[in-house]
Amino acid sequence: MSAEKTEVRAAGNRRARIPAFVKNVRGVKNWKEVADWLAWRGIEDIECITPDQAGVARGKMMPSKKFTSNTSLALPSAVFMTTINGGYPENGHGFIYPEDDGDLKLVPDLSTLSVVPWEDDPTAQVICDLVRRDGSKVEFTPRNVLRRVVDAYKKHGFEPVVAPEIEFYLVNKNPDPDYPLQPPVGRSGRAIAGGSGYSIAGINEFDELIDDIYHFSESQGLEIDTLIHEEGAGQLEINLRHGDPIKLADQVFLFKRTIREAAMKHNIYATFMAKPIQGQPGSAMHIHQSVVERKTGKSIFSNPDGTETDTFRHFIGGMQRHLPNSMAVFAPYVNSYRRLVRNSSVPVNTHWGYDNRTVALRVPYSDPAGRRVENRIPSSDSNPYLSLAASLACGLLGILSKIEPDAPMDKSANSDSIDLPRGLLEAVELFEQDEPLRKLLGNSFVSTYGAIKRAEYETFMEVISAWEREYLLLNV
Template identity: 80%
Template sequence: MPAPKKEVRPSKAGGRTRVPTFVKSLRGVKNWKEAAEWLEWRGIEDIECITPDQAGVARGKMMPSSKFTSNTSLALPSAVFMMTISGDYPEDGNGFAYPEDDGDLKLVPDLSTLTAVPWEEDPTAQVICDLVHQDGRSVEFTPRNVLKRVVEAYEAKGLKPVVAPEIEFYLVRKNPDPDYPLTPPVGRSGRPIGGGAGYSIAGVNEFDELIDDIYHFSENQGLEIDTLIHEEGAGQLEINLRHGDPIELADQVFLFKRTIREAALKHDTYATFMAKPIQGQPGSAMHIHQSIIDRKTGKNVFSSPNGDETETFFNFIGGMQRHVPNALVMFAPYVNSYRRLTQAASAPVNNKWGYDNRTTAFRVPRSDPAARRVENRIPSSDANPYLALAASLACGLIGITKGIKPDAPILTTANEAEIDLPRGLLEAVDLFEHDEELRTILGEPFVTTYAAIKRAEFETFMEVISPWEREYLLLNV
């Protein structure tokens, strides 16, 4: 249980006050005693206890810091993690049953994620929480626990996955009325941003002040950006994160999305992670680079001592080829996601792999043997990072466990052949539910809950009449 709040008593050395190192850490403490001192030293008034729901939206509670460090029990209704993006709830069926009592789930703060909320005016901190039942059992259907389950499956085999996400997003003009299409923002030049600015430094400079705030907010939270570029779309940017532990990186993406949205709002702009926000512009992806480390030796198991690819490397790709199409609903979770996955776009619509081939779903970038990795290029930026990482790693692990051999690598353009992926949300849900190996590694409670949510979201979408229907059907049929 949390320790009572205590006054920080820094020691003195040589006449100067010495503050404990952990107190000055930007991100994370080891225990409740350190947490109390960390909050006291910063004068933190409020704590946001947050956790990602199935959509990756931050849910939770805010409280005074004094209450956070007392013996307070935190809880959320279980229904929060069965809710659709529109706030509705799925019907019972296909293995899913809504709990009649809607009982509470306990929020357990992960103190290693404790950090500041730099955009708040009052001194505020945030901490990411896990969910457990009242008896302490892990809640199997919550996203962070799903990813932990997959990572533990690797640990059971003496392996440690390493990932590096790349997140694309658009800056757009404010759009209070959803009936109107999104439009690119106006940069410092005073002109609306156009497309075709891939890797343009001038394109990045159009948003210098906003990007400065993203960097400052990130630094204050202990979040590390590897690189930032302007992508091909009008006002489309990409942030690359440094490689590391999957749970830590999912936490970072979760916090980065909040950070980027807040920085954009400060400049009277929206930041959107929709997969296809603007018609005629490229979609936004969340590419995932993956490698696997032997926990005992610390070596990359994708490379042999002589630098060649290992059987494990090929099996990992084989598992991705066989199972990623069945897990697509975790990479492309909304109707809008499938607007990005078309042959005319740059996103892959295949399950092929190749060496440094960006037209394939699974690209092996050029690297030295120690850094050999597989990039999954299918996920869109609207995906919940915890679930996208869990699904991608699960598919690879099935391949390793079952010894699945991949097809031959593609040496030419892979996106002009037939489409290997589900074309829509309902087809993706159906494939997802019928993959028993995915069901085993991800857990029955998650699979049934997630599938029910996605079906409910599709039914909500079907109630909306689109401009296309009014344009082509109104007077012609």
């Protein structure tokens, strides 16, 4: 046999010996598999990340050899008490800032291991959970809040299923925040205009950017169901496939990073602000929700004959009762409430209806197995872990308390009176006062989150807006 053929066969044998898990795009089972997975890709650095209360990635980066050497990873507890502008809340309303600012241990969830495709050097990332030194879960961290709600469903023999839809804007770079955001220029050479809902041409304006989003997503094992152009100028929406809430929240968390990085590569910004451009539609994170039996996998929203169950109605009833009290999570910033106005494309009520996009809780037409409730209230600036947790918590409280909904709305509700809090402080007060919701989400989370939102509101009040300068400067 020639030396060339021997070399080819040897190479083929080496390929055959490669374990299947090494080729997993996303996730491994144990630490031994981690080492092989990293080595096969030549990974040099690891990003150990976790979402803070705003959904921002926090964590540590380290060489891959250090990551696999049983290194203990920790973050200060203050990381999860930080405002979006980098400040810290004051004590009060049940919140007490820990004097020692002790460490919380990062525990990598190896099922989330994936590459970071936009980095020049071979880099991987892994999402981490937070535990205390004794191994107990940290109640107020976002991933644990969602897990707490999912575990409550499991305790009653249920399993929630979700499918988020995330809207966002592409805008020109804006290094000076005093200037309004502007839509970017697409491949046509013209600035993008609004009114392009579901326009394929609108998507094609950003073909190369969208290709990068798809490629980056595929490299991380993230599954995009569909991508559309929304009504706003440069506004897009990504729909994700339905599945486990924690896995879907992880995907939204990573998608936000991915989309921002892809946009930066093309010298523009991607923003998930709820209302980034005056006169343009806001951006939402709609959440489709259903519930199945853990043992059988059958929907608890549908009877064997295909009709709606009492549980389905009670889920909607719970959403209607507790949704206004969850607005601090669904609309977490002052800017979020600029999206929630009458006679617009966003519902400002607690109504429900069949295939009615003007109500908060839409029931899309589907077969009995696919019966679900779409929560159309959350904005895209909300933390996906917390929005999913709060939304599912509202529904579970309705199931457990057998709360009956009102009659479905079969007409437009856009011009009805606003049933939701109009501002952040009002929303925080309602959030803290809802005792069943507090119990389900966790007392320390509710207190910590409320304190953060109050502190953010106070810093907003220090800023003088263009509206004040325009109408008050020379008139009052």
